[in-house]
Each structure stands twice: as C-alpha cells, then as structure tokens.
Amino acid sequence: MSLKGKSISILSAAALLGALVPHAYGDAPLSDISNSYAKDAINELVSKGIIHGTGDGKFNPTSDIQRQDFAIIMAKALQLDLSHPPVTPTFKDVPKENYAYAAVEAAFKAGLFKGMGNGIFGAGQNLTREQMAVIFVNALGVNPAGKGRNLTFSDAASISAWAKDAVAAAVELGLIHGYPDGTFNPGNRATRQDAALVTVQFMNDKAKADEGSPQPPVVPPTTPTSPTTPSPTPTTPTPSTPSSGGGAPSGGGEETPHQNPDQAAAEPVKAEIAALPAKANIKLSDKPAIVQARAHYDALTDAQKALVGGIAKLTEAEQAIAELEAQAALDEQAAAPVRAEIAALPAKADIKLTDEPAVTSARAHYDSLTDSQKTRVGDIGKLTDAEDMIRDLNIVAVAKGNLQIVYNGVAEKIELPSAQDGATITWTLKNMGQSSIVDITTGSVKREGLNENTDVVLVATIAAGAASDTKEITIRVKAVTGEPETITSKAIADLDFSTIYATQARGESFQVQTTDFQSTPKHFTISDGKITIPVDLTWNIPLGEFTAGQVVGSAVDSFIQDYCNAHGIDLGKRTLGAVGFGDTFSIFAFSTGSASSVTLGGADWEYFFPQSQYNGTDIDHSKNRTFNVSDGEHTATVTLVSRYATMDALVGAINRQLQGASVAAAAEKVNDNQFRLVANSTDILLNVSGADKNQLFEE
CATH class of the missing domain: 2.60.40 (Immunoglobulin-like)
Structure with a gap:
C-alpha cells in the first residue's frame, strides 16, 4: 500500500488547527459539543479513554492544545508503552512529576517529537501547523529529506527550516493542505475539536492500514445465484446491467454480471462527492463529510480517480471550509478578549461604582463585534447584571447626594x-x-x-x-x-425677584395681507449698523402648506443669506435673520443687549413695519435682592434672584442659604406676604444687614 493511501492522508488544513487537553475526571456527558462538527469523534475518544472533558461537564471544543497534551493523545492513539518511562527526564520542562511525563518520553522515544533544543520540550506551548506536520510524518516513518525545495506556498519562507521538508512531505502525501490564498500559515494554532476529529480518523485508518484493508468504502459486486464460479473480470469498466446477448445464464434466473473492481471502488466516492453541498451552502458542520470524502478519494489509485472524474465540488468545499475556519479564527480572535473582559467583571453583588469604566468598556467592545463574533463571546449575563447594578448604584448615589x-x-x-x-x-x-x-x-x-x-x-x-x-x-x-429672638420682614407684595435677561433687537411686522408682489413689488433694506441688506419682493410667493407670515419671513431670510454668501460672510456668523409665524414675520439681530439693533430703510419699510428702529436690552438685575443674616458667629448672604410662587417657596430658599452658611437661625412663614427670622435659641442675637435690608425689613 502506498504511503498516500494511509489513513493519515485524511488530514486537512483545518484539521491541524486543534488542541486537546486530557483530564483525569469521570467521563460524564459533555454539555458543550452538541453543535460541534467533531461531536461523534469526541464521544468516541472519550469512550476509549483517550481524552476526557475539562471536569465541569464540558469539553471546550474551540480552545487550544499544548504540545505535552498532544503527546498524550498520540501516545494513546498509537498504544505506545507508558509503563516504563526513563528514570532521568529527557527534557528540563517535563519533570517526572509532570502529568504528561510518561507520554512525552514515549513519544520522544518513538521519534514523534524531538523537542525545541537546549533540552526543552516546549511544554505549555500551543501546537502549530508545522509542528503537527512533522509529528505525523514522523509517525509514518517517511524520509522527507530534500522535499522542502518543492514548496510553492507564498509564505514558504516563513516555514521553519527544520520543518520545511516534513511540511512538503505532508503536503505531497495529502496530510495537510494550504489555504485558498496560496499560503500555508505554519504558525497557526488549532482547536480541541479538530484534534479529536483527526485522532479518530488517524486511528481508524491506521487500523485499516495495519490489516491491509482498502481505505475508501468499496461496494462489493452482487453475488450471482448461479453459476457459483464468477465470470471473468473485464479489463475495462462495464455497467452493472445484464449481458446484451439476451440469454439467461445457466442455473435459472437473470444474473447481474461482475462489476469492474476499479469502478466498484470509484462509484461510492463519486457519489460521496456529489452529495456534498454547493460551495455557497457549505457550513462548518459539513467538515467531517468533506474530510472523509477527501480521504476516500486520496486513497484511490490513479485509475480509480479517473473513473471518479472531476472533483471540483470537493476542492470548492475544502476551500469554503478553509475560508469559514479562517473567518472563525478571526471571529474567535476578536471575541476572546471581550469574553475575558466580561468574565473579569465582578459578580453583580460585588459591583461598585468604581467598576463603571470597566463595565462601560466591556459593553463598548461587545457592541463593536459582529453577530458571529458575539455568538462566540457567549452568554453576557454577567455584563448585563453589572450594567443593571451600575445603573442602580448611580440612581442611589444621585439620590443620596440630593437628599436633604x-x-x-x-x-x-x-x-x-x-x-x-x-x-x-x-x-x-x-x-x-x-x-x-x-x-x-x-x-x-x-x-x-x-x-x-x-x-x-x-x-x-x-x-x-x-x-x-x-x-x-x-x-x-x-x-x-x-x-428666641425674631425679626419680621415687611409686607412683600411681589415675590418676583428674578433677573431680566438681555434681549435681541427684534421687530414684528403688520399682518401680511398678500404674498403676491408681482404687480406691486416691495423694496426695503435691513441694517445692523455695519451692513445694509436690500430686500426686493417682486414675485408671487406661493403659500403651499405654509402661512403668509412664514413664506414672507422665509423670503426675507433668503435675501439675508444670499447677501452673506455673496459677501463671504459665514452663515454661522451672520448678524441678522428673519422668521415668520402665523400671519406676521419678524426681523432680528442675533446679538443681545443695548448694542443690538435693527434699522429699516428703503421705499416700502412702512408697508410692513410700524417703526424703523429696534434695539435690544441689557440684562436687568433691578428685581434682585440681597441681605445678610448673622448669628454673631456665622453670616449668610441671602440672595433672591428668582420668581417665587408662594411665601413657602421663598422661606425654603432663605433657609437653604442660612443652613449652607451654618447660621443658627431659620426663616418661618408669617402669612402670604411676610416671613420672619427666628434664632435657634434664646441666647442668640440676630443681626440683618446688606444692600437691600431696608427694602425687606424695618429699621
């Protein structure tokens, strides 16, 4: 049997991207492999005691595998002797007490692993594609010397010198393939589920190779009922139909003639490839069928392959799987740090407001992922719990700060x-x-x-x-x-102590009687004291769904904007504007204060406005009131700058300022127009002073 026909040829690029860690726990049903394409392989290896779950009822099919753990798998799969490990460790980083000691020593003795140099095995390091290729070529006993020169991958230079010949041999034997973009990616890591799938396929095919049985499934020819001696085998493939001679063979009944053995081997493989989904419909769950189809095809002779015919559907499916796995690897690369970030958050009961930046960061990173990446992150209940707690903590913190x-x-x-x-x-x-x-x-x-x-x-x-x-x-x-001492205010008729804020210069028009200026044009100018803008209304302005004031105001504002554009004035910095509401429109200056002005001119300004000059007003503090209250030790400056709806509201404002200054007094309502200041004790002498004292209190 040729080396290419051995079971190891079933490996694909994706199958060498896996990692598996055995554990000494009971083989309970695994809860996280139901969607894994390697589910059956995982269960088979568990049943044979070659691998185990992670001890929590899970297998973690997408996690990485380390070199010492793969040594355990290979040692068990090849049934190497683990009962007589050497007394002295071969490698510094795999001492006798290491759980993988016997397996590493046995794999080294069998020539599967050679270590990393300087007496180091590489324990704790993840297995790479090029290392995997070397291990399996070693397991086959193939001499790969000189084959490295045949490598055609675009990144062949990145393959380690010690691995190039083995990688080339593995590619030549069909053990491993490159990616659709022509690269090999020798340093890519793998998943536990892929390692499980490869191991089962390797064990099954190796068993067949040891027994000398053919690799692809062969449908045997139909056994004739008579005669008992089979017909001579034709030298060329013939269809499985009765002979064209028309006569029935001796012994009665119609006999199905023998099928060409090459045809018998090729037909099931051809059907297996034809049954694969189209490339556009390939999913990762189709990988076992694709890997199996490739293995069965590669195990055929050249003559049998010729009878299978074109395998474009198989190669397209392999390309699709490689692309899906590459995307899955990218998705996992994006998802892993977010998953770790969420896992690192405290439990809901332990969340504090100081954790808010971490929670906000985790949410931002999760929301930036694609849907497939979010699926790989998994359950984000810990994040949502943390967000709920942060929200509640913020509510409590604000309430606590404001509660008085x-x-x-x-x-x-x-x-x-x-x-x-x-x-x-x-x-x-x-x-x-x-x-x-x-x-x-x-x-x-x-x-x-x-x-x-x-x-x-x-x-x-x-x-x-x-x-x-x-x-x-x-x-x-x-x-x-x-x-205690009390000081009663004067009767206060008006509780409005508010500030009157500065206003814009603004003029409102008369009621607009018509928007048809075609027959009676109107011309006027608008000035802010620095620029003068002409307004020429000479057309019939349609109303549409708007009011007369709105359309005329919009037309006037258009003249202002056109003037600014024509004179290089940034519209964001223009000084004048116009706007309409209902049946009137207004012109205004954007600035406020007494310096703000709008001046109208031209022939027809009086047609629209009652006056030609409009000015803004400055801020007015004339209603504000200020007075001081002292208890002999502390003084509060009470400032009244708002409109108070009731005397109770005014008293509340005064008390907040007295308490803020630690003055030992309180304001009380006397009636709807008066309040009084009351000392906290009989030994406190109150004093009222300040700019507006005489307006609020008697002498």
Missing part, C-alpha cells in the same frame, strides 16, 4: 420624602429611644418635655433595584425654654 431635610428646630412637623431622584427612601431613627421626640412614620415632632436642645439622627435607606445605601441626617430639636 429642612427643619428649623421648632416646627411641629418635618417632611420625610419617600422618593428621591428615582430611588425609594425609608426612614428610621438611629436612636430608637428618641421615637417620643420624632415620630418617623408621620414626621411629627414633639418638643414638650425637652430640657435642652436635642440632636436627632434620622437614617435614610436609599434603594434602587439591587443597590442601596444609607445617609444620616441630623436635626436639632430645640427645648422649650423661652422665646
């Missing part, structure tokens, strides 16, 4: 919110013995019986989803010892 309680020390009730910024708030007392002072369920405060001012610590539990935190807020409940 305003209490002046003497009010009979304190407002305890049940929600804040999307989080729920529950309240407890740090000292439950103070429940007679503050009723946490109603917020009522009882000062009767207090001999001195008492600090009460309220504990807020802030929760959102799975996240929660607490915040302690201390209020001082004042003892009933006498009346």
